[in-house]
Amino acid sequence: MRSQGSGMRSEEREQDWAGIFKNLEGWRKNILSLTLAEDPAITAVAAEHGKSPSKPWAVLLSTILSLRTKDDVTLAASLRLLSKAPGPAELLKLGIKETARLAYPVGFYRTKAQSLAKIATILLEKYDGQVPSNLDALLELPGVGRKTANLVLTEAFDMYGICVDIHVHRICNRAGWVETQSPEKTEMRLREILPKRYWKKINYLLVLYGQNLCRPISPFCSRCVISKHCKRLDVGRSR
Ligand code: SF4
Numbered sequence: 001m002r003s004q005g006s007g008m009r010s011e012e013r014e015q016d017w018a019g020i021f022k023n024l025e026g027w028r029k030n031i032l033s034l035t036l037a038e039d040p041a042i043t044a045v046a047a048e049h050g051k052s053p054s055k056p057w058a059v060l061l062s063t064i065l066s067l068r069t070k071d072d073v074t075l076a077a078s079l080r081l082l083s084k085a086p087g088p089a090e091l092l093k094l095g096i097k098e099t100a101r102l103a104y105p106v107g108f109y110r111t112k113a114q115s116l117a118k119i120a121t122i123l124l125e126k127y128d129g130q131v132p133s134n135l136d137a138l139l140e141l142p143g144v145g146r147k148t149a150n151l152v153l154t155e156a157f158d159m160y161g162i163c164v165d166i167h168v169h170r171i172c173n174r175a176g177w178v179e180t181q182s183p184e185k186t187e188m189r190l191r192e193i194l195p196k197r198y199w200k201k202i203n204y205l206l207v208l209y210g211q212n213l214c215r216p217i218s219p220f221c222s223r224c225v226i227s228k229h230c231k232r233l234d235v236g237r238s239r
Pocket of ligand 1: 171174175213214215219220221224225226227230231232235238
């Protein structure tokens with residue numbers, strides 16, 4: 001049940017997006033320089049590949065591996081697998097068993113190895129071995145949902161997309177920027193209310209923020225840099 005409310009739905013008020021993103025970016029810069037915190041694994045993999053033609057494949061592969069897996073495990077497994085399979089053809093040559101071995105210990109590593117093999121086959125058969133830069137085409141690939149497809153578009157192709165994972169969904173609802181029941185609905189609502197220049201940034205900023213500060217249980221509200229923009233809806237215990 002929502003703990004606060006005042007007539008007009010909070011998401012209907014105009015948000016100071018410039019202020020919110022300025023504070024989040026300042027906080028990110030600070031935490032990355034002062035602590036061992038790191039950007040989300042996919043962002044790190046994308047940065048490692050720069051403008052390389054293999055970047056879309058690297059981002060797609062690491063996004064598949066990241067589902068239900070911690071960031072540090074995802075990053076290590078992605079780099080291990082990409083060193084042997086820099087493209088779909090090499091992944092098929094490795095075979096599912098070896099792909100699974102290299103992906104271990106990511107969650108569901110056997111299932112993900114099978115998905116990657118199916119994806120690699122489709123990419124070679126339909127897209128000349130390239131990852132398509134199109135949301136609908138990405139969504140047709142096995143194991144690829146909206147979160148993965150949006151992340152590939154934003155991180156690999158620098159295109160517009162909003163990748164909403166559990167952190168983005170939780171923080172946007174707590175803050176009262178949206179009022180939605182699922183990450184998919186949060187994505188659709190953000191597409192309506194968030195200026196496009198923030199679409200790509202919202203994922204890596206809020207994932208890092210959700211992992212370190214606006215935690216699922218007992219968030220660090222006393223240290224929050226966006227507290228004046230947050231309604232703290234449904235937040236029970238906080239620090
Ligand atoms: S005030 Fe608390 S609930 Fe709101 S964004 Fe900050 S840490 Fe999260």
